[in-house]
Amino acid sequence: MRVMVLGGTGFVGRHAMCALLARGHSVIIGTRCPGRAAHRLPPQAQGCERREVHFEILTTRYVWQPLLAGTDVVLNAVGILRERGGQTYDRVHNMAPSALALACEHLGLRLIHVSMLGLRREARSRFLRSKFSGERAIAGSGADYSIVRPSLLDGEDGFGAGWIRRVASLPIHPCPADAVGRFAALDVRDLGDALATLCEISGDSLPREVELGGTARRALGEYLGALRAAHGDRPALQLSLPAPLARLAGELCDLLHLSPLSCGLLELARRDNLPRENLLQALIGRAPMPVGRDLPAPRRAYAFRVLPTGHETPVPPSPQ
Numbered sequence: 001m002r003v004m005v006l007g008g009t010g011f012v013g014r015h016a017m018c019a020l021l022a023r024g025h026s027v028i029i030g031t032r033c034p035g036r037a038a039h040r041l042p043p044q045a046q047g048c049e050r051r052e053v054h055f056e057i058l059t060t061r062y063v064w065q066p067l068l069a070g071t072d073v074v075l076n077a078v079g080i081l082r083e084r085g086g087q088t089y090d091r092v093h094n095m096a097p098s099a100l101a102l103a104c105e106h107l108g109l110r111l112i113h114v115s116m117l118g119l120r121r122e123a124r125s126r127f128l129r130s131k132f133s134g135e136r137a138i139a140g141s142g143a144d145y146s147i148v149r150p151s152l153l154d155g156e157d158g159f160g161a162g163w164i165r166r167v168a169s170l171p172i173h174p175c176p177a178d179a180v181g182r183f184a185a186l187d188v189r190d191l192g193d194a195l196a197t198l199c200e201i202s203g204d205s206l207p208r209e210v211e212l213g214g215t216a217r218r219a220l221g222e223y224l225g226a227l228r229a230a231h232g233d234r235p236a237l238q239l240s241l242p243a244p245l246a247r248l249a250g251e252l253c254d255l256l257h258l259s260p261l262s263c264g265l266l267e268l269a270r271r272d273n274l275p276r277e278n279l280l281q282a283l284i285g286r287a288p289m290p291v292g293r294d295l296p297a298p299r300r301a302y303a304f305r306v307l308p309t310g311h312e313t314p315v316p317p318s319p320q
């Protein structure tokens with residue numbers, strides 16, 4: 001099978017590509033810079049064909065069609081955290097995937113589209129709304145599609161995952177007071193495996209919506225603690241940041257393109273983002289890899305207030 005992995009140089013794309021290659025499939029990598037992609041690819045993917053794709057201009061099915069020649073399945077793992085010039089949320093997350101779906105329908109190709117949990121039409125963040133619209137357009141396209149919504153990802157070579165690991169390694173964990181939503185983080189290698197399985201499914205068995213998560217459900221403060229515990233470090237002090245302060249930090253990071261912290265991610269963190277039906281184990285055929293470790297006894301913070309920590313289920317803060 002020949003799979004075109006759009007965003008093949010990215011965190012999700014790289015792991016999906018490795019899983020596909022390990023199963024004997026051939027992969028074509030879609031990237032904005034084929035000439036400079038080599039250093040972002042694992043050794044086993046160095047020989048893969050690369051095709052230049054710029055989502056901001058691929059907004060009709062006619063421009064997609066020649067790019068998809070010779071493929072059986074298209075896996076879209078393209079996403080942006082921040083807009084740059086013409087690379088707007090609407091073009092990259094909505095218009096291009098919607099045109100891609102029409103091209104796939106026309107050419108009879110299967111489309112596996114990587115999205116995320118927690119999207120809502122009424123979200124405040126344009127980032128979240130654009131991804132929601134992209135999903136809707138694909139679902140309405142008539143293509144043979146599967147929309148995959150993973151929870152937060154952990155792994156060694158991801159931009160966001162790397163930041164979260166670094167914060168987790170600090171002796172103090174700052175955490176927005178309203179980041180109470182739980183998520184079920186999963187290992188990116190498991191996601192890669194699940195995506196490879198989905199690429200192999202054809203006909204009526206291809207599930208239209210796939211929600212994926214790990215086994216533990218944690219809010220952000222608990223997750224940071226669990227990652228720290230996984231490295232055997234003493235529990236960190238947990239600092240609850242007032243929500244307006246965290247929002248200001250999100251606005252600043254968005255403005256200056258700093259870190260993965262953004263208003264969209266803060267908005268997501270306020271509500272539970274858990275898979276309704278978690279298909280991870282069914283797709284990979286084994287138990288998911290553990291992410292983080294059960295937490296040791298919590299340590300008291302001496303500023304702001306103590307965040308619930310130490311258990312999967314929040315415990316009430318101790319009186320100060």
Ligand SMILES: NC(=O)c1ccc[n+]([C@@H]2O[C@H](COP(=O)([O-])OP(=O)(O)OC[C@H]3O[C@@H](n4cnc5c(N)ncnc54)[C@H](OP(=O)(O)O)[C@@H]3O)[C@@H](O)[C@H]2O)c1
Nearest residue numbers: 007009010011012031032053054055077078079116152153
């Ligand atoms: N990371 C997570 O925790 C997580 C969790 C849930 C869902 N997701 C979703 O998974 C998808 C991939 O995320 P990721 O973490 O793998 O992101 P990533 O590491 O930043 O990779 C994004 C990829 O998109 C490509 N890209 C960016 N702008 C493009 C454009 N204008 N035209 C064509 N390609 C473009 C980049 O390729 P080039 O630079 O080579 O062009 C890059 O390989 C996103 O939809 C994201 O929302 C991620």
